[in-house]
Amino acid sequence: MAESAARVICASSALVERGLAVRFTVTDANGQQRPALAVRYMGRVYAYLNACQHIPVELDLQDGNVFDLSGHYPVCSMHGALYEPNSGRCVGGPCRGRKLTALPVHEADDLIWLDTDAV
Ligand code: FES
Structure with missing residues (x-):
């Protein structure tokens, strides 16, 4: 797996609390682009591969629209x-019980950063 430097996913302002996810891609160990998304929840940013753990389809039917009606669960x-x-x-x-693949992200300088582009 090749390591690569952090890169910007989006501006902090683009990621609204329990709002639309921001979609992006990451590179897997085979060099393939994989869909991913970032959400803001309780003020913090989280990012995952956009692949359901039941069947690996993208979670969102409409781009970025992943939260349920309660606004608490993708x-x-x-x-x-x-x-x-x-x-x-x-x-x-x-x-139930399985986990989305988490991606390392952080927020700094009013930007959302992906810490490595390789998964
Ligand atoms: S594909 Fe069945 S719950 Fe996601």
């Missing part, structure tokens, strides 16, 4: 798996 648009936004753990649905 939900898979295919069969309704609910994920904790701060851990990626599935807490309801067909893949």
Whole structure:
């Protein structure tokens, strides 16, 4: 797995509390681009590969629209798996107990940074 430097995903202002996720891509060990997303929850930023743990489809039916109606759980648009936004753990649905693949991110200088582009 090749390491690469941190890069900017988006401006901090683009990531609204429990709002639309920001979509981006990361490079996997085979050099393939993989879909990913970042969300803001309880003021903090979390990022995951955008691949459900039931079947590896992207969670959002419409780009970035991943939170359920309560605004507390990213939900898979295919069969309704609910994920904790701060851990990626599935807490309801067909893949209960499994976890989204977390990506290392941080927020600094009014920007959201992906700490490494390799997964
Ligand atoms: S594909 Fe996500 S819950 Fe089935």
